[in-house]
Amino acid sequence: xVFSITTVSLALASNQYGSKILPNFIxxxxxxxxxxxxxxxxxxxxxxxxxxxxxxxxxxxNNPFIPNISITVSIGLAILSLSMLIYFIHHVSIRIQSxxxxxxxxxxxxxxxxxxxxxxxxxxxxxxxxxxxxxEAIVSSAMGYLQAIDYKRLxxxxxxx
Numbered sequence: 001x002v003f004s005i006t007t008v009s010l011a012l013a014s015n016q017y018g019s020k021i022l023p024n025f026i027x028x029x030x031x032x033x034x035x036x037x038x039x040x041x042x043x044x045x046x047x048x049x050x051x052x053x054x055x056x057x058x059x060x061x062n063n064p065f066i067p068n069i070s071i072t073v074s075i076g077l078a079i080l081s082l083s084m085l086i087y088f089i090h091h092v093s094i095r096i097q098s099x100x101x102x103x104x105x106x107x108x109x110x111x112x113x114x115x116x117x118x119x120x121x122x123x124x125x126x127x128x129x130x131x132x133x134x135x136e137a138i139v140s141s142a143m144g145y146l147q148a149i150d151y152k153r154l155x156x157x158x159x160x161x
Contacts, residue, residue: 051070052066
């Protein structure tokens, strides 16, 4: 139920920010750990429930078999699952905020650019050209948003170089 509600909220967010949100949600380590915790707790609890019998090992109905330690572990896992649920809700609410989405898109873009630049460097080396003849990297000292472009100065620099 938790994941279906989360999927609905992610689908609404993906309508606004793009379809990249859903695959990133599935690849997220937090989502995988929470899903694994929920599934393993459910399976363990169902297996323990299967071992509880109305009669004891000797067949006596007054001496039922109840695995007390296993039930205690199941309760501990249920408490862990509730804790994971609270963390998961917080995590998802952060992940669907626009600043976080834009930050992830920026990181993906930077990775793609760096990969492209490495490939270009290899092509330049294979053609025996110097890097200055083809390209020059402009590196920012910090991450942020592009707020303005001075087109006149950019054109002057292009003409000059």
